[in-house]
Amino acid sequence: MKNNMLKACPLLITLFVFCQDLLAQSRPTWIWYPGDFEIWLSNNMQNRRTERNTFYPVFWKYDSHYPLIDFHKDFDLTTAEAVKIYTEGAYNVKIDGRAIEGVPQQITVPAGHHxxxxxVFNQANVPAVYVEGKTIVSDSSWLVTFEDKEWIDETGKASDVSATKWLNAGSWNFHHSQTLPSACKLPVRPQYAVSTNKSNSGTLVDFGKETFGFIRLHGVQGTGNVTLYYGESKEEALHAKSAETYDVFSSRQSSKTDSLLPSSKAFRYVNIVTSGDVKVDSISMLYEYAGLKERxxxxxxxxxxxxxxxxSKYTFELNTREFFIDGIKRDRWVWSGDAYQSYLMNYYLYFDNATVSRTILALRGKDPVTSHINTIMDYTFYWFLSIYDYYLYTxxxxxxxxxxxxxQTMMEYCLGRxxxxxxxxxxxxDWxxxxxxxxxxxxxxxxFEQLLLCRSLETMGLCADLVxxxxxxxxxxxxxxTLKKQLFELYWNQQQQALVHSRVDGQQTANVTRYANMFAIFYDYFNAAQKNAVKQSVLLNDSIQKITTPYMRFYELEALCAMGEQDYVLKEMKDYWGGMLKLGATSFWEVYNPAETGVQHYAMYGRAFGRSLCHAWGASPLYLLGKYYLGVKPTSAGYNTYTVQPALGGLQWMEGKVPTPNGDIVLYCSTKEMKITTAAGTGLLRFRSKIKPVCKTGTLVNKGEDWYEMxxxxxxxxxxxxxxxxxETHAKTR
Structure with missing residues (x-):
């Protein structure tokens, strides 16, 4: 009944969301200095990485949380109110500037304005506060600072604190006083093996597909070691000297005992090798996951x-954790380039703002800026672009x-280099x-770097306007x-009909690559003639170095989709991602080169099994199918306006949902019929038809060349x- 009412009246959607916001505001939650919990949590998560049972820290600067935070808020009360206070750390409390003695766990705030x-001080964990009263609750409306700039003169008078920089408190989903932010853990659920094979060299356990979590040993008895070699492939699990990850469990059990290993790992296969007289009846696992709802x-x-x-969904689920990470086996780190693609996929699957903003903040860290994000120049620019997209979608x-x-400080660092x-x-x-x-x-x-900087500067202009x-x-x-003008003056090569790859010693090189050219298409930097020229001279030209990573296939296929080549892209998608499926992939890989065979598919970084077989950037069909086949994209912030431009790309029919901040856009499209249910905001349907289309509830406008809008x-x-x-079919240039 509620859903029918919402569909019947757009005003009720707005009212419903407003009431939800009011309810959320009246519910207490743990709060902290914005960005600090995100930095603290990412430090803990990324330092779980091991290689060959050895701690493997990140390559870049770690920041930390501020250990002392001042929280405050003003309240107007009609009656006195009892308020409970919980903190993570040592604390004091003031009402109207007067300190309350001791460590009060409950205070009474008198009627009136206060x-x-x-x-709160906490060196080990993030200083956090949970305040619970009838109307006085802790939420993001509280103001926080890490330095209050207050002093007391010789008369006892407090100084002016107008120079203090106050920000709105940060929060997430810790809505109970006993759910401490410092105890943050992802949920788990049991999973079981699909087969077990014993041999003289050990016991090989197959969980049936790529997975992630904690191994549980059942019925351990005896004295000795249990060594578990993990493998995304059977070959890796059976190769004791080259498996990327393993665990050793020491047993001195006289009777059978179950034990849960303390660290989570990525695997499909586990090879169990025992020493001494120790025996293990079986193993299972606790699958660890973020638990986001698929929309x-x-x-x-x-x-x-x-x-x-x-x-693609499963690959993305595995790599969506406390943050969007790159891959679950090897790095388990937050890389900006990988995360940028995850944000875009997220907008078409989960639409979870919290994981996006949390990841953006963890990547940025704090001032002073001493290097590029992840030390990578292009990854810094992706960080800027992620903020542009975050605003557009949400x-x-x-x-x-x-x-x-x-x-500002991040951009000033870039401009100084x-x-x-x-x-x-x-x-x-710089990497x-x-x-x-x-x-x-x-x-x-x-x-390519100039193009990303140009787009980042445009993002800075947009954000400066917003503030x-x-x-x-x-x-x-x-x-x-200025930079956009330079890009074409310095890099466009009329003879090659493309942007060249680089300038060395002030001169163009002859090399043409796909990167800058395909980005310039969907950034709409090229005019129509240049777009068509680049499509033939670069994107459909096999003499230009091919891309073998899902990472850049993402952008290559997006550029082609942006030019209406969904028919061609669908075939490429089936060939490339379908090629991994034909090789038995249960999640999508970091790199896939169809020319490789056998165990070559597992090697990378000079290591036999260095390649990730579950990498977030492998899930890009989520984005491509949502944005360029279902054809839904925002045209102003938060889907206030949006377009729906379905493209079957050779399919007979398709159907799906695209999430927005206020509801889902639902679409069915065949070669003869479209059914669309809109969400909040104003939409524009664009499509081509060989006959005059009919819609009883909308007004269709002929835009020429078989194009219609509604x-x-x-x-x-x-x-x-x-x-x-x-x-349409397009022959590739050879």
């Missing part, structure tokens, strides 16, 4: 594409207002990554305009009868 201050959906007439979508302007100063031409060029300590590609030159000023800094907005927009109201269902054009 300010409550709670100052996005996709199904179509092609079962192989459905399988690709399902495995409409969360408060996040930008709160953290804009961290954007340009060469004499005003271009980004790798300096000492210019771009992609894993054999022989890819990083020398000189690479066009009301007109001077910064003008400055960054001018920087972006404005769509919020919370409304539409049925459109039409005839889809036949799929």
């Amino acid at each position: 300010r409550i201050n709670i100052k 996005g959906q996709f199904r179509c007439s092609d079962e192989e594409v459905n399988r690709i979508y399902d495995i 409409g969360d302007q408060s996040f930008i207002k709160q953290f804009y100063p961290r954007m 340009r060469n004499k031409e005003g271009l980004m060029q790798g300096l000492s300590g 210019v990554f771009i992609d894993w590609a054999d022989g890819l030159s990083k020398k000189g000023a690479v066009s 009301g800094d007109k001077s910064d907005a003008a400055k960054y927009n001018q920087y972006a305009a 404005a769509m109201r919020a919370a409304t269902s539409y049925v459109v009868n039409y005839q889809a054009p036949k799929p």
